Amino acid sequence: MTDAKPRHREYTDETASRGAAADSTDDGIARNDESDPRQEETNQDRSHETDDDGPVSTGAEAIARALEASGVESAFGIQGGAIMPVYDALASSSVRHVTMAHEQAAAHAADAYGVVAGEPGVCLATSGPGATNLVTGIADAKMDSDAMLALTGQVPRDLVGNDAFQETDTIGVTRPITKYNAFADDPNTIGAVVEDAFRRAGCDRQGPTLVDLPKDVSLADVDEHAEFDDTTSTEARSDGERNPRADPDGVEAAARAIESAERPVCLFGGGVVAADASDVATTFARTYEIPVTTTMPGLGSFPEDDELALSFAGMHGTGYANMAITHTDCLIAVGTRFDDRLTGGIDTFAPEADVIHVDIDPAEISKNVHADYPLVGDAGAVLEQVSAAIESPPAAEDWRTQCTEWKETYPLTYAMNDHEPLKPQFVVEAFDAATADDTIVTTGVGQHQMWACQFWTFTEPRTWVSSHGLGTMGYGLPAAIGARIAADEAGETDRDVVCFEGDGSFLMTIQELSVAVRENLDVTIAVLNNEHIGMVRQWQDAFFEGRRMASEYDWVPAFDTLAEAFGARGFRVDDRDDVPATVEAALDYDGPSVIDFHVDPEENVLPMVPSGGANGQFALSEDHL
Numbered sequence: 001m002t003d004a005k006p007r008h009r010e011y012t013d014e015t016a017s018r019g020a021a022a023d024s025t026d027d028g029i030a031r032n033d034e035s036d037p038r039q040e041e042t043n044q045d046r047s048h049e050t051d052d053d054g055p056v057s058t059g060a061e062a063i064a065r066a067l068e069a070s071g072v073e074s075a076f077g078i079q080g081g082a083i084m085p086v087y088d089a090l091a092s093s094s095v096r097h098v099t100m101a102h103e104q105a106a107a108h109a110a111d112a113y114g115v116v117a118g119e120p121g122v123c124l125a126t127s128g129p130g131a132t133n134l135v136t137g138i139a140d141a142k143m144d145s146d147a148m149l150a151l152t153g154q155v156p157r158d159l160v161g162n163d164a165f166q167e168t169d170t171i172g173v174t175r176p177i178t179k180y181n182a183f184a185d186d187p188n189t190i191g192a193v194v195e196d197a198f199r200r201a202g203c204d205r206q207g208p209t210l211v212d213l214p215k216d217v218s219l220a221d222v223d224e225h226a227e228f229d230d231t232t233s234t235e236a237r238s239d240g241e242r243n244p245r246a247d248p249d250g251v252e253a254a255a256r257a258i259e260s261a262e263r264p265v266c267l268f269g270g271g272v273v274a275a276d277a278s279d280v281a282t283t284f285a286r287t288y289e290i291p292v293t294t295t296m297p298g299l300g301s302f303p304e305d306d307e308l309a310l311s312f313a314g315m316h317g318t319g320y321a322n323m324a325i326t327h328t329d330c331l332i333a334v335g336t337r338f339d340d341r342l343t344g345g346i347d348t349f350a351p352e353a354d355v356i357h358v359d360i361d362p363a364e365i366s367k368n369v370h371a372d373y374p375l376v377g378d379a380g381a382v383l384e385q386v387s388a389a390i391e392s393p394p395a396a397e398d399w400r401t402q403c404t405e406w407k408e409t410y411p412l413t414y415a416m417n418d419h420e421p422l423k424p425q426f427v428v429e430a431f432d433a434a435t436a437d438d439t440i441v442t443t444g445v446g447q448h449q450m451w452a453c454q455f456w457t458f459t460e461p462r463t464w465v466s467s468h469g470l471g472t473m474g475y476g477l478p479a480a481i482g483a484r485i486a487a488d489e490a491g492e493t494d495r496d497v498v499c500f501e502g503d504g505s506f507l508m509t510i511q512e513l514s515v516a517v518r519e520n521l522d523v524t525i526a527v528l529n530n531e532h533i534g535m536v537r538q539w540q541d542a543f544f545e546g547r548r549m550a551s552e553y554d555w556v557p558a559f560d561t562l563a564e565a566f567g568a569r570g571f572r573v574d575d576r577d578d579v580p581a582t583v584e585a586a587l588d589y590d591g592p593s594v595i596d597f598h599v600d601p602e603e604n605v606l607p608m609v610p611s612g613g614a615n616g617q618f619a620l621s622e623d624h625l
């Protein structure tokens, strides 16, 4: 403890002599503001230093180079003491930094960016509270197997363990919620570690990775002649070259099971989207005329306007999808971890089916649902293998007729009478009708999220961005920001980004409107405002005898005027007749807009399979719950 303080001062002095301001946040932040003339000058000056491929001089510069070498175009984060050297190096890099209002939002934005771009998103935070604020977003990405790299500042190495200012054991805190994390303790390898972590995030089963960057290592000089042991990244690289094809004997056996099935169903999960296998999966289902249901993250993996589409299954999935899963004799499940919101009770999930389970992660095989035919490998590669092995399609005409009948018997529906308040489902349908197929939809968590799943027709992969496994309220707006930036970077500036939020969810990250305004991001936020945390209210009515403890807000801000205060466009809609024109006006506005839809506070999400219940016994009305 005693000699720690002088050493810390040494770093401050050393930093100052390099021209980086270790303790002046003013200086660091200004360098990241592209509109600041001071920064333009700085960037230009520095470009002379870094444009050549010469050796990097500090750990921080090695990090910036590693991000550039990985092809990172944008990163989301917030400045702070321990991460300042990295930001200072980013100022002279090609990476665009988007300053968020809260680190949780930086993680969600990076996550969503990754989903839309198909490349890992990157977020940055300082040590201590910056890193802990990222935690929810990292856990969210882990649950959904979304590729993301988090870079966190850390106190200098000699202060680690001293309860130093803004010290948190970020490695310890994030170990259970990352795919991989690393403490970078050597300036000579720090760039390689960052590159490696980026690559790991996007390979095999994707997920969040994190590199903790002690400030002294970021500031330290890189020894251009140093030789370092690159074993870690070499191991990881060979790991990434794992055979994506499944065992041929297993493939043959699965093909025979499909050929002889009378009631086959495909279940496509988020893994199909992550593996960019939607085309292969769609061709597979169409070739063998097999009805398709998806998981919630799998929405968009198969066009929902196809006659084989049964939409999504599970707790709030369609009645027809749940009937098909309950009665199938051959479930071809691809890229799903069979989470409990999908399966309901395991004993009643696909009880008559032989289960073929295709997954890149062997740990998922028979974890929740027993796999009769386990096929470990890449979703697209394995489906192509199975397809090549099938000699004759299953004879399933009667089954397809049955599935069509279920669609007619259990359509998604809602009542909308003249005297009733505006229905949230109607709003989702209005947006769907007003937008193109490639529109990106993001949501918060709650009833509004389920209505988006149910009443939007998803036809393309990477258009559906939501918090599935963790169910994180507040995900929608920062996700819309990340999605917008990814689409813009891909040159898809005409694509719409629509965010459905609940009033409760929106209030959790509403401060990110400041980012959307500052960056002039064209996102449209539809608040389905029921002045309740509606999903909780629904469960209280169904399972707690209607005692609405802490679920009624009674008062929420006027989101339209609040939006205007942020500098966004604000609209308010109470009447059904005003919906189409207001939706058009908000979509036409070239910048962030918010529509505060005052919707029926008593509306429920149906159908519903109660937790742990049987998918085949879904409730179609409140009375059935």
Ligand SMILES: Cc1ncc(C[n+]2csc(CCOP(=O)(O)OP(=O)(O)O)c2C)c(N)n1
Pocket: 444, 445, 446, 447, 448, 449, 471, 472, 473, 501, 502, 503, 504, 505, 506, 528, 530, 532, 533, 534, 535, 536
């Ligand atoms: C961060 C977080 N806290 C609490 C919850 C529990 N929860 C799930 S849904 C929900 C209600 C969400 O309310 P709102 O955003 O208004 O959406 P609505 O259900 O009314 O559409 C709550 C509180 C959660 N999912 N996430």
